[in-house]
Amino acid sequence: MGSLDGRLAVVTGATRGIGLAIAERLLSDGAKVVATGRAGEARGPAGSRYMAADFDDADAVESLARSLADLGPDILINNAGINKVSPFAAIDLADFDRIHRINLAVPFRLCQAVLPGMRSKGWGRIVSISSVWGKVSRAGRASYSASKFGLDGMTTALAAEAAGDGVLVNCVAPGFTDTELTRRVLGEAGIAALVAQVPAGRLARPEEIASFVAWLAGPENTYISGQNIAIDGGFTRV
Numbered sequence: 001m002g003s004l005d006g007r008l009a010v011v012t013g014a015t016r017g018i019g020l021a022i023a024e025r026l027l028s029d030g031a032k033v034v035a036t037g038r039a040g041e042a043r044g045p046a047g048s049r050y051m052a053a054d055f056d057d058a059d060a061v062e063s064l065a066r067s068l069a070d071l072g073p074d075i076l077i078n079n080a081g082i083n084k085v086s087p088f089a090a091i092d093l094a095d096f097d098r099i100h101r102i103n104l105a106v107p108f109r110l111c112q113a114v115l116p117g118m119r120s121k122g123w124g125r126i127v128s129i130s131s132v133w134g135k136v137s138r139a140g141r142a143s144y145s146a147s148k149f150g151l152d153g154m155t156t157a158l159a160a161e162a163a164g165d166g167v168l169v170n171c172v173a174p175g176f177t178d179t180e181l182t183r184r185v186l187g188e189a190g191i192a193a194l195v196a197q198v199p200a201g202r203l204a205r206p207e208e209i210a211s212f213v214a215w216l217a218g219p220e221n222t223y224i225s226g227q228n229i230a231i232d233g234g235f236t237r238v
Contacts, residue, residue, distance in 0.1 A: 056101070078106075204233065
């Protein structure tokens with residue numbers, strides 16, 4: 001038997017990278033998994049139920065929220081997110097709004113949708129995937145960092161309200177992670193430059209992120225709530 005047998009988990013952005021690894025890990029731990037992604041993307045892992053939802057579309061988000069409220073999941077993993085690097089003075093307001101809508105407003109709405117069901121059962125776990133740029137920041141990342149710091153703030157407030165009902169709410173802040181997207185965007189030279197800044201001397205593996213997320217979302221976590229925990233090889237502490 002797995003530690004999550006009988007639990008229903010929802011993982012947004014579960015078609016690749018960290019989200020896919022999380023969905024796979026939850027499945028291996030015995031959970032039933034609903035994986036979301038954009039229409040036309042590769043679907044979630046084998047054994048999951050796939051629900052397409054365009055987080056740029058307010059109606060689609062609301063439809064998903066209603067569906068999740070009806071399903072009554074025990075676990076919600078807010079993983080889907082976007083980023084666009086731009087100098088502060090050159091940030092387009094439409095881009096700023098879109099990043100905040102997808103990275104912050106959608107998790108907010110999905111948390112609203114699933115919280116009543118979790119409270120009624122006296123058990124629930126919400127883990128939102130933040131970023132090291134939600135703990136520290138750099139030039140060009142104002143939009144993204146603002147959204148991820150906002151996600152941390154939302155998590156803290158929700159944890160304060162929900163912990164007494166058995167619902168534990170946390171963020172995880174991954175560092176530089178070895179995904180197909182990372183390798184395609186940065187190339188080997190870019191990755192080497194990143195690794196040089198990480199005390200552990202390497203990129204994280206998606207499975208390492210997934211392992212800790214699964215622990216936070218599982219029955220062994222009985223008292224950790226309201227935290228934003230970095231998995232970054234020491235990057236944010238030096």
